[in-house]
Amino acid sequence: MRKQLLRTLIISFVSLLVPVIYAAEAPHITIRSSYTDISVSQIQSIPNVVIDKKEDWGFWGHSTIIHRYDLKSIDSDKVVIDYTTGLMWHQSGSEKYMNWKLANSWVEQLNKKGYAGFNDWRLPTVEEAVSLLETSKKNGNLYIDHAFDIKQQWIWTGDKMSGLEAAWVVAFYDSNVCWYAFTSRYHYVRPVRSIK
Numbered sequence: 533m534r535k536q537l538l539r540t541l542i543i544s545f546v547s548l549l550v551p552v553i554y555a556a557e558a559p560h561i562t563i564r565s566s567y568t569d570i571s572v573s574q575i576q577s578i579p580n581v582v583i584d585k586k587e588d589w590g591f592w593g594h595s596t597i598i599h600r601y602d603l604k605s606i607d608s609d610k611v612v613i614d615y616t617t618g619l620m621w622h623q624s625g626s627e628k629y630m631n632w633k634l635a636n637s638w639v640e641q642l643n644k645k646g647y648a649g650f651n652d653w654r655l656p657t658v659e660e661a662v663s664l665l666e667t668s669k670k671n672g673n674l675y676i677d678h679a680f681d682i683k684q685q686w687i688w689t690g691d692k693m694s695g696l697e698a699a700w701v702v703a704f705y706d707s708n709v710c711w712y713a714f715t716s717r718y719h720y721v722r723p724v725r726s727i728k
Contacts, residue, residue: 561597561617563659565726567690570658570700575709578659582667590700590710594665594675601679606648612679617663618728622647624681625722632699632714635688635721642723653723655690660724661702662709674704684720 561580576586583593600615603623610623626638635655643651666675672682685705692699693711701712701719712719 563617563619563663564657565660567655567657567692569692569694571694572711574694575658575700578662580659581662581665584707587708587710590708592706592708593662594667594707595663597663599663599677601677603679609648611648612677613727614663617660618726619660619663620648620650620725620727621664621680622653622723623679625684625687626720627683629686629718629720631717632688632712632719635719636690638721639723647723650725652725654725655688655721656724658689658691658700658702658709661687661689661700661722665702665704665707665709675707676704680722684722686719687722688719 563580572588572590576583576591580596581593582596583591585592597616599617602613602615604611604613612621612623613619614621622642626635630638639653639655642653647653664676664680666677669675671678671680674682674685676682686701686703689700689702696711696713697715698711698713700709702709
């Protein structure tokens, strides 16, 4: 009788906790996660962003999203989970900068290795990458949270610039968003995956 009562209490307690844990981890903001071709005027009207200065090539600005980051190590691989957006980020990213084609290949290799036990890593969309831009320099000399590595000052996105052989790039050293030709070799990779 006591065993059954104890078992019932444990099951009741666990079933009460599950919705609370799930609710605490549920994302509050959904960000576009599929790639598209984006023009400068479209980039200047993406949601959750304050634009400090518009330019012909993009803008300077920062995200308005209040993140809930959690730095974790999974199978000795470092990731940053953002419970606000439902995204998991590679904590650092590529050690070297590379062109856009190599950036995509680098992510493919990461998936073959199963970084942090997952094989669905990808380049971020421009909205996802811009969501990381802080209002001020928070991590060394970069506009990004302390949870992230500081080496990756510019990162490629998977979104292309409409009408050009170019992709959008987000810069954490000066908080700008602009496009570069696919052949440009001066950008890093910081992969992301959805945890929803």
